[in-house]
Amino acid sequence: MILVFFVYFAVVSIVAAVLTVSLRNPVHCGLALLALLMHVSGLFVLLNAEFLWAVQVIVYAGAILVLYLFVLMLLNLKTDERYLHASYPYFLGPAVAGAGYVLFLLIQSPYEGAKGNTPASVVLEHGDTYAVGIKMFSDHLLQFEIVGIFLLGAIIGAIVLAKTPKPMPKPMDGSERRSNR
Amino acid sequence: MVPLSAYVAVSAILFITGLLGVLIRRNFIIVLMAVEIMLNAANINLVAFSHYLESMAGQLVALFVIAIAAGEAAVGLAIIIVVFRGKVATNVDEMNLLKW
Numbered sequence: 001m002i003l004v005f006f007v008y009f010a011v012v013s014i015v016a017a018v019l020t021v022s023l024r025n026p027v028h029c030g031l032a033l034l035a036l037l038m039h040v041s042g043l044f045v046l047l048n049a050e051f052l053w054a055v056q057v058i059v060y061a062g063a064i065l066v067l068y069l070f071v072l073m074l075l076n077l078k079t080d081e082r083y084l085h086a087s088y089p090y091f092l093g094p095a096v097a098g099a100g101y102v103l104f105l106l107i108q109s110p111y112e113g114a115k116g117n118t119p120a121s122v123v124l125e126h127g128d129t130y131a132v133g134i135k136m137f138s139d140h141l142l143q144f145e146i147v148g149i150f151l152l153g154a155i156i157g158a159i160v161l162a163k164t165p166k167p168m169p170k171p172m173d174g175s176e177r178r179s180n181r
Numbered sequence: 182m183v184p185l186s187a188y189v190a191v192s193a194i195l196f197i198t199g200l201l202g203v204l205i206r207r208n209f210i211i212v213l214m215a216v217e218i219m220l221n222a223a224n225i226n227l228v229a230f231s232h233y234l235e236s237m238a239g240q241l242v243a244l245f246v247i248a249i250a251a252g253e254a255a256v257g258l259a260i261i262i263v264v265f266r267g268k269v270a271t272n273v274d275e276m277n278l279l280k281w
Contacts, residue, residue, distance in 0.1 A: 006183045010191045017195050017218050021202030026210055033214050036195075040221050043188070047232040049240050052224075052247075059247055064217070064254045071258045072210060075265050085274065088205035095204075099197040106189050116236025123237075132244070135237040143241075147248045154252030161259035 006046055013039040024083055026072050030065060037061045048120055051129045188229035195222035207272040209264070213257045220250045 016036035023029045041056035085091075123131045136144055195218055202215030224243045231239025264276060 003183055006187065010187070014191065014194050014198070017198040020218060021198060021206060021211070021215055026208060029211050029214055033217065036218065036221065040225060043191070043225055044228055046183070047188075047228045049228050049232070049243075052228060052240055052243055055244060055247055056224075059251055060217075060221075064251055067254055067258055068210065068214065071261060075210075075261070083207055084205050085207055091201060091204045095197055095201045099194065102193050102197070103190055106193055107186050109186065109189075111185050111189075111233070113234050115234055116238070118237045119235040120232070128240075131237055132240055136241055136244070140238075140241050143245060147245050151248060151252055154255050158255040158259040161256070162262045 002046060005042070009039045009042040009046070013043070027069070030069050030072060033068070034061055034065055037065065048123055049128055051132045185229060185233045188225060192222045192226040192229070195219075195225065207274055209261050209273050209276070210258075212273060213254065213261075216253070216257075217250060220246055 013036050016032045016039065019032035020029050020036060023032060037056060037060045041053045041061075044050075044053040044056060118131060118135075199215045199218030199222060202218065203212050206212055206215065224246055227239040227243040227246070229239075231237065231243075
């Protein structure tokens with residue numbers, strides 16, 4: 001059963017990714033990206049990461065994608081006749097060949113490594129959110145604080161960049177001032 | 182039971198799709214979307230290894246990646262708005278002011 005779900009999520013997410021980079025209309029690309037994010041979150045559920053599933057749906061699909069769609073609709077982009085680079089066939093061939101080679105190497109690899117101390121039974125005992133919280137606020141506290149500072153800087157940077165610049169104050173003559181009053 | 186290499190293969194295909202999108206698309210916003218695809222591929226990899234190697238650290242790093250992606254999207258879209266305001270172009274090959 002898990003295999004069926006895995007195949008479904010994997011195939012749909014790959015198809016959605018290909019559609020995201022190949023569709024012509026930017027809004028359609030955004031909707032394909034939404035399908036990709038939802039199915040990737042399904043893969044997270046299969047991997048016992050429910051907390052990341054929730055974060056993926058809320059933050060990615062709920063916040064980031066809405067931001068993209070807002071900007072797309074605010075800018076009112078015209079769809080170009082030529083929406084790919086002129087030299088894209090030169091990238092396409094090497095990319096497909098490289099992808100095949102990388103996949104060939106990946107399928108063969110054994111992936112043996114040192115096991116950690118939280119197997120699935122421990123995670124399922126109190127739930128994934130509990131395990132993530134305990135780990136984050138004990139071992140990874142410094143990274144957590146750094147991400148907080150980073151997000152603050154990103155917010156301030158985005159606001160400063162996107163703020164409408166004030167128009168230069170025009171020298172006013174008397175008539176204008178009178179009409180303003 | 183799904184083997185780990187299946188997850189890694191899905192992640193690799195998604196990553197290469199995103200990389201190809203960054204290379205061949207002309208629209209700046211779609212380029213940023215392709216970057217999001219690549220970050221998602223990295224997240225799948227991290228969570229899959231976290232599950233199969235029985236360690237929680239992968240999921241935490243995936244959380245941090247999502248936070249970084251949020252910041253990157255906000256700043257990138259602000260840059261797009263600035264560029265679009267100055268000059269009506271959102272194609273990456275027409276933004277050559279900093280190129281020498």
